Amino acid sequence: MNVRHLVLGDIEAVENLDHAIRGPDRSKTWDVYIDRVLRSGYLDGLPHPPWGCFIAENSGELIGFIVAERQMPTYGLPPGARIVALAVDPAYRRRGVGKALVAKLVEDCKKSGLDNIYSILMDEDERDAAFLESAGFAPANFKVFSRPIPE
Ligand SMILES: CC(C)(COP(=O)(O)OP(=O)(O)OC[C@H]1O[C@@H](n2cnc3c(N)ncnc32)[C@H](O)[C@@H]1OP(=O)(O)O)[C@@H](O)C(=O)NCCC(=O)NCCS
Numbered sequence: 001m002n003v004r005h006l007v008l009g010d011i012e013a014v015e016n017l018d019h020a021i022r023g024p025d026r027s028k029t030w031d032v033y034i035d036r037v038l039r040s041g042y043l044d045g046l047p048h049p050p051w052g053c054f055i056a057e058n059s060g061e062l063i064g065f066i067v068a069e070r071q072m073p074t075y076g077l078p079p080g081a082r083i084v085a086l087a088v089d090p091a092y093r094r095r096g097v098g099k100a101l102v103a104k105l106v107e108d109c110k111k112s113g114l115d116n117i118y119s120i121l122m123d124e125d126e127r128d129a130a131f132l133e134s135a136g137f138a139p140a141n142f143k144v145f146s147r148p149i150p151e
Pocket of ligand 1 (some may be wrong): 130
């Protein structure tokens with residue numbers, strides 16, 4: 001297995017994997033972010049690999065990806081990186097691919113002087129929580145408030 005920066009030529013394979021695991025396997029926190037990040041990649045023509053985005057490949061076949069963004073310093077949340085999307089091909093899970101992708105993001109954060117990585121999950125995403133805890137994450141002591149918008 002090899003883990004490297006995502007480049008323009010990977011986008012179709014990333015989209016294919018993302019689409020293949022949509023549905024019951026897809027975390028509710030996944031949302032539309034992956035599409036947004038990939039679309040902005042198209043727009044910019046990706047002169048450089050995007051920061052915080054990596055793919056894992058096996059014999060040239062894409063088997064996983066991670067897309068992260070730098071979290072701008074805003075009131076109440078220390079600067080860091082935020083994981084937008086992370087997925088491993090179901091045929092390659094539980095072999096350390098997810099962990100290797102997070103490790104690459106940690107390297108990018110170190111180089112950029114960032115000292116925190118955030119991942120926001122819904123309470124019911126217990127499977128993802130188990131993965132994150134195994135990759136060194138712990139529940140943060142932030143409070144997230146939300147208010148439904150009345151129709
Ligand atoms: C979550 C996901 C990325 C994990 O990828 P992975 O390559 O299988 O993870 P790893 O092999 O690196 O797992 C490392 C550890 O995390 C934990 N873990 C991973 N998947 C788990 C699961 N389904 N249930 C419980 N623990 C899990 C285990 O402790 C595991 O170590 P072990 O296999 O030695 O027991 C993958 O299951 C996936 O793509 N899920 C669907 C997409 C998704 O929900 N993404 C959002 C993630 S925040």
